Amino acid sequence: MxxxxxxxxxxVTQPTAAMLAAMQTATQGDDSRDGDATVIKLEALAATMTGKAAGLYMPSGTMTNLVAVLAHTSRAGEVLLERGAHILNNELGGLSAVAGVYYKALPGSRGAIDETALREAVRPMTRNNFGTSLICMETTHNGAGGTVLPLAHMKMVHALAQQHGIPVHTDGARFFNAAVALDVPASTIAQHTDSVCFCVSKGLSAPVGSVLCGSSAFIERARPFRRMVGGAMRQAGSIAAAGIVALETMIDxxxxxxxxxxxxxxxxxxxxxxxxxxxxxxxxxxxxxxxxxxxxxxxxxxxxxxxxxxxxxxxxxxxxxxxxxxxxxxxxxxxxxxxxxxxxxx
Ligand SMILES: Cc1ncc(COP(=O)(O)O)c(C=O)c1O
CATH class of the missing domain: 3.90.1150.10 (Aspartate Aminotransferase, domain 1)
Known part of the structure; x- marks a missing residue:
């Protein structure tokens, strides 16, 4: 046949020849202990491209989402998401089972949370309620068929969240697909979210990895959670090297x-x-x-x-x-x- x-x-995309070459000559520092120059370079590049202050490299998109939820919520409160979100439907309940938070799945259209439902769902902390601790978006939206959230929608969600002092995380497993579709730099999209993760292992063709980006304080908070869930790696420069080539050569x-x-x-x-x-x-x-x-x-x-x-x-x-x-x-x-x-x- x-x-x-x-x-x-x-x-299923295979690494390019340039990725394999970069992997062979990558630095071999212990990322978890003293840091590794190649991992640091990938994280810095990811941060620059998303317009955030810092990045944190992890093995998978699922882990970057989980660590983002842990770092934003500190294991308390309600997370609001569109009901078709990958975090809810495809990440095996890590949100509740590991991050210890409960959630409300909101209706949406083409991956965008319904604005009225979102406004009604946001809850302050009270004597009897933790309140909303995080709002998550997803772009491109896998379940909705690779749809791209309109920037105006993301802006509305972020503004509403800021008004209530709630952080926003965006699952951007295919974030650069969204940027290419909108014909804007990734940072233009990421300005409407406090944290964003993206995968270099999907259409960008690197063999392994995702990067979580956000403020320096957020990334420092995320670091011990990454270790907690087993995401602190050792000679990770070998795989991070391919991620750098992915960001430098595979987006267009x-x-x-x-x-x-x-x-x-x-x-x-x-x-x-x-x-x-x-x-x-x-x-x-x-x-x-x-x-x-x-x-x-x-x-x-x-x-x-x-x-x-x-x-x-x-x-x-x-x-x-x-x-x-x-x-x-x-x-x-x-x-x-x-x-x-x-x-x-x-
Ligand atoms: C939107 C979205 N988020 C997160 C993930 C999880 O990525 P990973 O398979 O690297 O854990 C995927 C995987 O397809 C995805 O489509």
Whole structure:
């Protein structure tokens, strides 16, 4: 059989030759003990690019979100999030099970929390209530299909939070996809949040890692929490080196992934307009509705896998396709042919 066309996720991207070369010659300091020059360089670069004072390197996006929640809340109070948030739905309850906070899931549209619901949900601390201790946003929003939060929305959320003395954290696993889609520097988006994390291991193609960015005081508070959850690494320069190359060389090409996603969405729409609305595709994620077909998501992904196309079942009624550096127009066209063939058999 031909090579599998892997559209499950952008985390399957392989490191570039420049990344592998940088990894071989990276400094080998103990990041947890005395610090490592390469890790420090990555953290400084991440901070500069997001317009924050400091950064903290960790192994995964899940860990950066968890450490952000711990550092912002000190294990108390209620966290407000949009109900499709990755932190809520895909991080195995770490928010409550590890960070010890409770949460309220708010309705939203294309990943943006409904403003009225947010205003109603914000609660002050009282004799009988911890109150709201954190508001989380997510951009791009994975569950909503790679949508980009409008800057005006982020500004509104941040202003409301500031008015109540509540910090804001943004899960920006694909933050640079959002910046490329909006055609603004990442710092323009990050000005509307107190902390932000992003992954170098997704479309940016580095093998490992995420960076949490925020004020110096916040990052110093985050450091012991990173250690608590096992995220203090040793000769991490080896992997951080690839992260630096990712930030220096891989951001501009994300627009190619957005273009292939649009091509995929247009092709699927041509097969049946009920599958997806190409106008809604902003970045590299295409979520399609298969609820009107006789197959559920697991059956669809099994059928496509037989044809050499790997996709992620979302819930039982949707499939997720993610474009990335190893997916060009040819792969998209092959995926569309396979999908169309399967579609005609049902
Ligand atoms: C929006 C979002 N946040 C966080 C994560 C978690 O990242 P990781 O897989 O590195 O833990 C992901 C992973 O896909 C994500 O899409």
């Amino acid at each position: 031909n090579k599998i066309i892997d559209l499950r996720t952008d985390t 090409r994300l627009k190619d992934d957005h273009a292939t996603a649009r091509r995929l969405a247009a092709g699927l729409h041509a097969i049946d307009p009920r599958l997806c609305d190409p106008a809604g595709i902003q970045t590299n994620i295409v979520r399609i509705d298969i609820s009107f077909t006789v197959r559920n998501a697991a059956q669809w992904s099994a059928a496509l896998a037989q044809a050499g196309i790997a996709v992620s079942p979302g819930d039982s009624r949707s499939l997720r396709f993610v474009t990335h550096r190893h997916i060009g127009n040819n792969e998209i066209d092959q995926a569309l042919t396979a999908f169309s063939t399967q579609f005609k058999t049902i």
